[in-house]
Amino acid sequence: MKKIINRPDDVVDEMLKGLVLSNPDKLSAVFEKRIIYRKDPYLNKVAVISGSGSGHEPDQAFYVGRGMLDAACAGQVFAAPTLDAIVDAAKLVDRGRGVLFLVKNYTGDRANFEMASEMLEFEGGPDVDTVIINDDVAVKDSTFTAGRRGVAGAMFVYKIVGAKSEEEGVNLKSLKTLAMEVNDNVRSMGFALKSCTTPAKGSPTFDLGPDEIELGVGLHGEPGRQRVKFMPADQVIKTITDAVVEDLPYASGDEVAVMVNGLGGTPIGELYISAKIVHEILENKKIKIFKTYVNNFCTSLDMEGCSVSLLRLNEEFKKLLQSPADIPVRYF
Amino acid sequence: MKKIINRPDDVVDEMLKGLVLSNPDKLSAVFEKRIIYRKDPYLNKVAVISGSGSGHEPDQAFYVGRGMLDAACAGQVFAAPTLDAIVDAAKLVDRGRGVLFLVKNYTGDRANFEMASEMLEFEGGPDVDTVIINDDVAVKDSTFTAGRRGVAGAMFVYKIVGAKSEEEGVNLKSLKTLAMEVNDNVRSMGFALKSCTTPAKGSPTFDLGPDEIELGVGLHGEPGRQRVKFMPADQVIKTITDAVVEDLPYASGDEVAVMVNGLGGTPIGELYISAKIVHEILENKKIKIFKTYVNNFCTSLDMEGCSVSLLRLNEEFKKLLQSPADIPVRYF
């Protein structure tokens, strides 16, 4: 394994140090707990927190700032953050109006946020509520299973909810409703050309042959549902985009935001080739594109591949998407 | 070779289509010539153009917009743009105040921009002048050779010159002087963990063993000067940062902008680990950091590795770096 790292166990801590050192005007941190939070003083708003394992950069910690998240809890690589960090983060950024947890649907994340919520309730700490994000259409939903995962579409939830939380008079309950509404309108699916290598394991999580691709991969090097023969971009992007469109379904006349999200090891040029294909597919289906996001937004270390997310828009979503967020990565 | 592409020959054209489709409010294009230019109407300013081979995304085309470049000429992967495209781009964006070409120092880029300049002079076209950017300290400068390359430090030149070009009364001559001044104060060096695979060749340009890294690589999969044993991040980042610092040299008391630039296949997390190390090294040397840029700014397809650039600042550079640029990738 060749990576620009020192000891595998220090990867997350050193990365977060680099993030804060590089954004001294925007970010503060409690490094021992891996909490990154907004530096600018703010008052009288519901606080928004997300958190998950690391390895998805620029997820969570990189989206902290006015107009998006108030704090992020980073776990070790691919491991949900610990409950004590979540508890401390909630206390840190609460301004007396309560805290909304935005949590991607993974057992580990849910369990730790749930334990933290119970602890806060027990301690009489800030009011908290949680919205679970589950946009991945690659996983069939069912009450007997862990259900659909949360993947890159979560960025839309962070953005819209974060923007709304800055508006006057918004309370925890209405913010929760908005978060659920965004989640209900977003769907995603991804594929990989190459798995990722975690610093701890040192070799790829799964092996793909030179002419194979993995459809429906998650964000953690979990293998996907199906291994298929390599296809040209036109075909594979159509496969995943169609699956996304049909799931909600998005219909002719809908207006959407598109996200083409690189999984970490794929060059940006290939993401724009993919974006072109998505545009053509949606044009064919008479689905109108309001805004397109193309970049690495929520990655899996060095995994090669990408995901496509769609968000069905209404006027409020559009307004909130457009309002600038003062975050380390200013994509939004 | 597994990439999200269709035919290798179409890679650049499809990517540029995706870029323009994703930024319909900001960009226009002459696709047959691979020219990307600003959509917003502007008057009475010196136009700024850059261009180079593709494969460095988000270089050039992605930096077109108010406050940065007025047009970009994209060549095929790693091949300088053709002179006819450069000629057409200059005519397209000239507003009667002349055109400044910002060209990284490669024989092919220089030759094509030179031929275009001669052609424009012959045709009585717009006034043009050229500044050559050569920030790579890995290549020893000499009049008998092609001289130092231009690498990621070029982004600083685009940014500062582009911002200045929007100010009233700035003319071609003073803009050229500014561009040369920025170039004189910027130095860079990079290293690779893995070479890149061009769509045309389909296999890595050079092979590195599992415990080798290549110091001083360029942006085109050219091998570097020296192959060394793998080192932890602390050591390799120190090696390249020290080489950069000593070259100008940057001295105690200097104020600088730092760029940690991913080469395309390296996860963003590792770039921030690198940024942390650069911060510690410069703090030790009492070099003050004004602003840190960490991302993929100028890549080599899927090459793994990164480069470190420093720019010595004065008050004018600081002001111009800070002013926002309305470009597809809003890092600046």
Add this chain to the structure above:
Amino acid sequence: MANQKDTLIKVIEAASKKLIAAENELTELDSMGDADCGSGVRRGFEAVNGVVGEFAQLEVGDILKKVGFTLAYTIGGTSGAMLGTGFIETGKSIGDKSNPEIADWIKAADSALEVIKRRGGNTRVGDKTLVDALEPAVIAMKKMLDVLQPAEVSEYSSDALLQVMEAAYMAAREGSDRTIDMIARKGRASYVGERSRGNRDPGSLIVVLIFEAALEVLRSYS
């Protein structure tokens, strides 16, 4: 024979040793998941080793809670939450009893199991998780308790405990073995559907190793 607190500390130390040594095996087994189970568990039990010195001041129940919080605070992920929950709930159930009876231990394990299942989103036997090892172990302990003579369990007896633990270990081991042929319905491995078959669930191995450690310590007394 040693008192219960010393025994517990020995068990914790033995379990730490086994689980730290199992890092690579757990990582491999988690490769239908996300390959972080081994390093997380190793980190967690290294942290437990770091706080063993504090146990002298604590009662049995608090030692268990301390272990649970240490694991929950350092591992993260599902295993952090589940192991944390397991030890914390066991400790809570033991409460401030300094010499719990066998029945108390079994009741504690049972309540830990219940909270773990709830925490996992109603995890059931057959979902291919650590519950597949833990639930049979708890059932086996209960059964053994019924079989034993009231006299043997009326108060803490290391012999009876050994028999209970042997039953628990065997049941956990067999439960873990059964996960090999299961398709995961919970946890990350569930996303791969049919392809999750063929690998032992790593969490179930953790449970087995903890019971194995306990068993070995108890055996060393007899």
Add this chain to the structure above:
Amino acid sequence: MANQKDTLIKVIEAASKKLIAAENELTELDSMGDADCGSGVRRGFEAVNGVVGEFAQLEVGDILKKVGFTLAYTIGGTSGAMLGTGFIETGKSIGDKSNPEIADWIKAADSALEVIKRRGGNTRVGDKTLVDALEPAVIAMKKMLDVLQPAEVSEYSSDALLQVMEAAYMAAREGSDRTIDMIARKGRASYVGERSRGNRDPGSLIVVLIFEAALEVLRSYS
């Protein structure tokens, strides 16, 4: 025998064929550079093939310029600029002569060489570029011109031209061979210093193949 224009067209077609076929070899040789030389040259000569139909309407000089601009407009990179410059300057020097003398051709090649060297930033023999093949070829042509009887060259003679071309080809070939042991001082291969030794310069092979194509066409007449 064929007139010069027809011969030129045949040479261009033959050269296209050779260079398109050499794509992989050129790519491999450019791997101390950036491995784009083969695809660029292939693209360029495919484009030339696409405009061959227009040559019937053009004079010799304009055909050369057309080839040059087509290459410069489609290849990009150094090879696009250099090959473009080469053909354009040759065409400019030939001007509107429809039946140039051998001396005109040699003068044209010489002036193309000069502009290429300037365009490359004062490229010199020994820098490991296409100049290492082209400059010896031009010198050899000049020498052969001196050797030949004035009668033989007083006007266009395919026999004399063949001798000149043979000399040029041999010199280009030898010049290209010499690049194998050189350290690159210009172009991308120069950045790797000592490590550029051992590979033939791809640009020099392009020159060799163009002269080889010309030679083969001329030979087919005799």
